[in-house]
Amino acid sequence: MTLNELYRAAKTALEPVTEDPTFEAACLLEHFCGANRTELLLHGDKPAESEAEQAVLSALEKRKTGEPLQYLLGxxxxxxxxxxxxxxxxxxxxxxxxxxxxxxxxxxxxxxxxxxxxxxxxxxxxxxxxxxxxxxxxxxxxxxxxxxxxxxxxxxxxxxxxxxxxxxxxxxxx
Structure with a gap:
């Protein structure tokens, strides 16, 4: 999965959970993948590292159960x-x-x-x-x-x- 695909998947998963899925998806990708918004624009077609991708997906599951974003980021x-x-x-x-x-x-x-x-x-x-x-x-x-x-x-x-x-x-x- 590319960084952009992971970002879009995160944003979609967060839509029922938060008022600002765009912001939260960006926070998760920056934290776990080291990809800020500029990185996504310039290198979003780059594959996400497997470990980072799994960390984002795991965080999304926790977020969907109500765990605060801040706790996930630490x-x-x-x-x-x-x-x-x-x-x-x-x-x-x-x-x-x-x-x-x-x-x-x-x-x-x-x-x-x-x-x-x-x-x-x-x-x-x-x-x-x-x-x-x-x-x-x-x-x-x-x-x-x-x-x-x-x-x-x-x-x-x-x-x-x-x-x-x-x-x-x-x-x-x-």
Whole structure:
């Protein structure tokens, strides 16, 4: 199967599942085949590598059962960060960016170095973004192992940001 044929097959398979099958098909081909839109235009007649083709087809089956695109890709962009994500964490979304922007605007009026606490941090999207945009020190607290693993992975991607992860229950009296 050529890259173009795989792209068209992905787009068709995604039509009943998503509002934007064109976008999602392009994301899957770029992620698994390394073929962005330009590559598809210039070299779409090139055969897809067998392993990559199987990965796309497998991802399509999972997507058709409701698995989020972001989980299939294993990462998602949020504001100016690329964050690892998967089962066990909420997907960083644009409506969360509105929250982060409002917090950063408010923190920009402070004279001292802002410090923050992000409870139930998940991927760390909120705390990492606030640390980056508002130059704040942030402590992120997460209880669940799967989410804490994504949080640590994302903190490792941005070691220059003053963010600390703490594993714990925010309701625990200890």
């Amino acid at each position: 990462e998602w962009d949020f504001m100016s960060l690329t964050l690892s994500c998967g089962e066990g964490v909420l997907i960083p979304r644009e409506d969360t960016a509105v929250l982060v922007e409002a917090v950063c605007k408010r923190l920009s009026k402070t004279e001292n170095l802002p410090k923050g606490l992000d409870l139930c941090a998940g991927t760390g999207a909120v705390g990492l973004s606030i640390a980056k945009e508002a130059h704040a020190e942030v402590t992120e607290v997460e209880l669940y192992d799967s989410a804490f693993n994504y949080l640590n992975e994302n903190l490792a991607r941005y070691p220059e940001l003053p963010v600390t992860a703490v594993k714990g229950d925010m309701l625990d009296k200890a």
